[in-house]
Amino acid sequence: xxxxxxxxxxxxxxxxxxxxxxCTYDTSDPSYGLFWYKQPxxxxxxxxxxxxxxxxxxxxxxxxxxxxxKARKSANLVISASQLGDSAMYFxxxxxxxxxxxxxxxxxxxxxxxxxx
Amino acid sequence: xxxxxxxxxxxxxxxxxxxxxxxxxxxxHNRLYWYRQTLGxxxxxxxxxxxxxxxxxxxxxxxxxxxxRPKGSFSTLEIQRTEQGDSAMYLxxxxxRLGGIDTQYxxxxxxxxxx
Numbered sequence: 097x098x099x100x101x102x103x104x105x106x107x108x109x110x111x112x113x114x115x116x117x118x119c120t121y122d123t124s125d126p127s128y129g130l131f132w133y134k135q136p137x138x139x140x141x142x143x144x145x146x147x148x149x150x151x152x153x154x155x156x157x158x159x160x161x162x163x164x165x166k167a168r169k170s171a172n173l174v175i176s177a178s179q180l181g182d183s184a185m186y187f188x189x190x191x192x193x194x195x196x197x198x199x200x201x202x203x204x205x206x207x208x209x210x211x212x213x
Numbered sequence: 214x215x216x217x218x219x220x221x222x223x224x225x226x227x228x229x230x231x232x233x234x235x236x237x238x239x240x241x242h243n244r245l246y247w248y249r250q251t252l253g254x255x256x257x258x259x260x261x262x263x264x265x266x267x268x269x270x271x272x273x274x275x276x277x278x279x280x281x282r283p284k285g286s287f288s289t290l291e292i293q294r295t296e297q298g299d300s301a302m303y304l305x306x307x308x309x310r311l312g313g314i315d316t317q318y319x320x321x322x323x324x325x326x327x328x
Contacts, residue, residue: 100255129314139302141256141319148314187255191315200246200269201317203255 098123100188100204108210109178116163117173117207119188128192130171131201132162135185144186147171178211185209215239217320219305225326226295233291234323238307245288246317247280249273250302262288295327 099122109115121130132144145157147164155162163172175182185208189201218237226232238245243264248256259278260270264285274280277295282288292299302324306317 131316133319138321139324140321141304141306143316143318146314146316189255200248200258200261200271201256203257205253205255 098128098190098192098202100190100202102188102204102207104207105205106208106210108212109175111180111211111213112177114174114176115178115209117175117186117188117209119171119173119204121169121171121188121190123190123192125192128190130162130164131189131191132160132171132173133187133189133203134182135187135206137184141187145173175209180211180213183209183211217305217307217318219303219320219323221323222321223324223326225328227328228297229294231291231293232295232325233289234303234305234325236288236290236305236320238287238305239309239318242307242309242318243285244308244315245282246306246308247288247290248304248306250304250322251300256304259290292325295325297327300325300327 101120128149130147134142145160147155147162159176161174185206187203187206189203191199193199220235246261247259250256258271259274260280262282277293280290302322304322306319308315308317
């Protein structure tokens with residue numbers, strides 16, 4: 097069965113510093129995708145970045161990058177140059193059986209990031 | 214291109230009442246998902262549609278829950294005889310047709326409070 101573990105309930109980071117949010121996953125399927133979403137206090141889940149299990153390079157999207165270590169089954173999110181607007185809940189999610197395209201996302205419990213001025 | 218919309222944003226109801234939520238996906242997205250999120254947890258999958266066909270339902274979706282997507286566009290989620298344990302955020306997401314990574318784009322959610 098799929099499982100996502102986020103071990104950091106809360107994190108603090110100084111504005112303009114970088115921060116890493118941890119995510120480990122478990123699946124027996126060789127074809128899977130890893131997603132990170134941001135959820136501000138308004139409640140909407142905002143897609144940030146995606147990493148496929150067969151991707152050779154770590155994904156990057158602006159200030160977001162994904163530190164993908166396949167052997168360790170980890171997919172940590174790195175946010176560079178933190179901004180006050182980055183304060184939110186961050187969820188790691190996974191979908192396996194990517195070839196079928198018909199599987200729902202499994203989410204972790206999330207990490208609350210607080211950016212300090 | 215507007216995003217996923219959900220209505221209402223907030224619903225307060227008394228135990229035992231029926232409630233219905235609506236989701237309008239991004240146009241031309243043929244897959245639509247419903248998730249439930251309780252306090253301190255990540256979203257949990259409830260059900261999903263490909264066009265008008267409901268293809269999968271979670272065991273979380275009890276007999277009191279029913280979802281429809283009659284014309285393959287908007288979807289409704291109905292909860293009958295609500296219980297206090299149904300209090301949660303109900304999130305809808307849509308994704309484009311098969312091919313690619315099938316990124317799911319979420320709406321703002323409907324927060325249900327059952328008194």
